[in-house]
Amino acid sequence: MKILITLALTLVVVLTLGACGGGNTSETTAEAEPSVPTDGLEITIRPVGNEMKYDADSLMVSAGSEVTLIFENIATLPTMIHNIVVLTTNEDEDANRVGMAALTAPEFLPEDDAIFVATPMAQPGETVRVSFTAPTTPGTHRYICTYPGHYALMQGVLIVS
Numbered sequence: 793m794k795i796l797i798t799l800a801l802t803l804v805v806v807l808t809l810g811a812c813g814g815g816n817t818s819e820t821t822a823e824a825e826p827s828v829p830t831d832g833l834e835i836t837i838r839p840v841g842n843e844m845k846y847d848a849d850s851l852m853v854s855a856g857s858e859v860t861l862i863f864e865n866i867a868t869l870p871t872m873i874h875n876i877v878v879l880t881t882n883e884d885e886d887a888n889r890v891g892m893a894a895l896t897a898p899e900f901l902p903e904d905d906a907i908f909v910a911t912p913m914a915q916p917g918e919t920v921r922v923s924f925t926a927p928t929t930p931g932t933h934r935y936i937c938t939y940p941g942h943y944a945l946m947q948g949v950l951i952v953s
């Protein structure tokens with residue numbers, strides 16, 4: 793809404809200047825960019841180069857908020873394929889079970905009740921994302937990469953407060 797008001801005001805100013813000016817008024821077209829909803833929080837996370845490591849050990853979101861998790865895979869080695877799988881808990885047991893089941897799962901993403909949300913796998917150089925509503929209850933949620941061999945090292949926690 794603010795953006796629309798600003799655009800409208802800009803248009804009025806431009807038109808007024810154009811009417812009174814008479815000089816160089818070539819820039820009279822208001823650039824109407826499509827408005828993108830910005831009420832949600834966007835979090836961008838990357839791997840640390842070609843390591844099996846996220847560049848953030850923890851992420852914070854507000855309970856019940858709209859979140860878009862963006863994973864920008866800046867790795868360059870062909871084996872450094874990653875995703876982010878957010879679990880419903882912060883239990884080693886769940887992380888291990890999901891990580892192990894991923895070895896033989898389609899797209900390396902098993903079906904498991906402990907999975908809250910997941911991005912697709914990102915090839916090196918690719919960016920993937922997932923949007924979700926944060927849990928309404930404060931808590932800590934483990935996130936892992938389920939590409940084979942990665943989950944034990946590639947972990948972090950999403951803190952819902």
Ligand SMILES: [Cu+2]
Pocket residue numbers: 844872873874875937938939942946
């Ligand atoms: Cu990975």
